Amino acid sequence: ETPESRAKRQRTEHYQxxxxxxxxxxxxxxxxxxxxNLNGPCPxxxxxxxxxxxxxxxxxxxxxxTxxxxxxxSLGLLLDAVFDELMSGRRGGAAQELPDVSELYTFLVTLHTGMNVNPSFVKPPASSAIHPALRIQPGGFDDTREMRLYRTFNIPLIHGWLPPSESRAYAAFDRIAKTHDxxxxxxxxxxxxDAKLRSVGLNQEEQRMFEDVHAIKEFLSRWPTQLTDFGLQTMINSLKPGEIAILFRNDHFSTLYKEPRSGKLLTLVTDAGYSSHDEIIWESLVDINGQNSELFSGDF
Structure with a gap:
């Protein structure tokens, strides 16, 4: 498949x-x-x-x-409408300030298949794509070219795969591995x-590195769904009532809403299997494994 035929096929794909x-x-x-569609819940x-x-x-x-x-x-018509929304100024002036707006359109085309993000486990830098209005910052991401383009949308992109700041895991991440990569x-x-420990032993710096790696591995294996109890509570505290955000979790992206009356976090149900069920709109996000989640209608 040539780049031209692939681009043509992509633009004729459809979303329900x-x-x-x-x-x-x-x-x-x-x-x-x-x-x-078949690609799943893409960004x-x-x-x-x-x-x-x-x-x-x-x-x-x-x-x-539209x-x-x-x-x-169609994907093509959808991209045109999204691009018009961004260039209208209703989402702020970041898109208009780009030196090459064609780069933004090309980026939009790639979003329907995925987006490379690198979650940060420690306090995100000031330049990360965290919405400035968030008082307590949830998880951020490494400041890549894709994230800089994503910031033009002015929609918070967050994650809750976070260790408590006073934990051993946080200290380990902060010292040797601030991001997932x-x-x-x-x-x-x-x-x-490990081999050196068994043979000649480790110096003080190597011993701390060895312990930090163990702490990081333990954290990653304990929270395989890319969400922690601390991270979930941080998201609840950071989002304002009625705010819309995008949640990165389990290598997927979903639309997140903080219901203004109850204060609960809800994810928008977009699975095609529920497309004909008008009474199913939201799923509550109340724990890390979904055991206590519930489905809700639009009026709750």
């Missing part, structure tokens, strides 16, 4: 649209959302739904109008350190 009624903090309103789907739900109910945008009048939408690399040193 579900029309929902939901409570936005002021009242019940109607909104069109995308449901997932483009989560982004489009976050843009739609975070738009005031009184506003009519090209993106909402979705409202259809039962399905770093944590994978340092584990290659364990075998070498």
């Amino acid at each position: 649209i579900k029309h929902i009624r939901w409570f936005d903090g002021r009242g019940i309103r109607n909104s069109p959302i995308l449901t997932q 483009l789907l989560a982004l489009v739904n976050a843009l739609v739900l975070s738009t005031p109910g009184s506003a009519d945008t090209a993106l909402i109008e 979705l409202r009048s259809r039962e399905q939408v 770093d944590s994978q690399l340092v584990q290659f040193q364990e075998e070498e350190l």
Whole structure:
């Protein structure tokens, strides 16, 4: 497949649209959302739904109008509508300040298949794509080119795969592996350190490195769903009532909503299997393994 034929095929792919009624903090309103296609809950789907739900109910945008009048939408038409939304200035002026807006459009095209992100386990740097209004910062990401382009959307992208700041794991991450990619690399040193420990012993610096690697491995194995109890509580505390964000978890992206009356975190249900179920809109995010999660209608 040539790049040209692949681009043509991608632009003719379609997303199904579900029309929902939901409570936005002021009242019940109607909104069109995308449901997932064969690629699963990709960052483009989560982004489009976050843009739609975070738009005031009184506003009519090209993106909402494109979705409202259809039962399905092609990827090409969807990308054009999203691009128009970004360049309109309603999401801030970051997109207009880019030196090459064609780079942003190319980035949008790639979002329907995925996006490379590198979660940070420690306090994110000031330049990370955390929404500035968040008082207590949830998990951030390494400041890559993709993240810089993503910031033009002005939608918080967060994760809850976090150790408590006073924990042994946090200290280990802070010293030797601030991000997920770093944590994978340092584990290659364990075998070498173990062999040296058994033969001639380790000096003080090597011993601390050995202990830090163990603490990191223990953390990663204990929280395999990429969410911790501490991280979940941090997200609850950081998001404002009625705020829309995008959650990265289990290598997928989902649209997140803090219900303004109960204060619960809810993820938007976009699985195609529920597309014909008008009464199923949200799933509660109340624990790390989903044992106590519940499905809700738009008015809860």
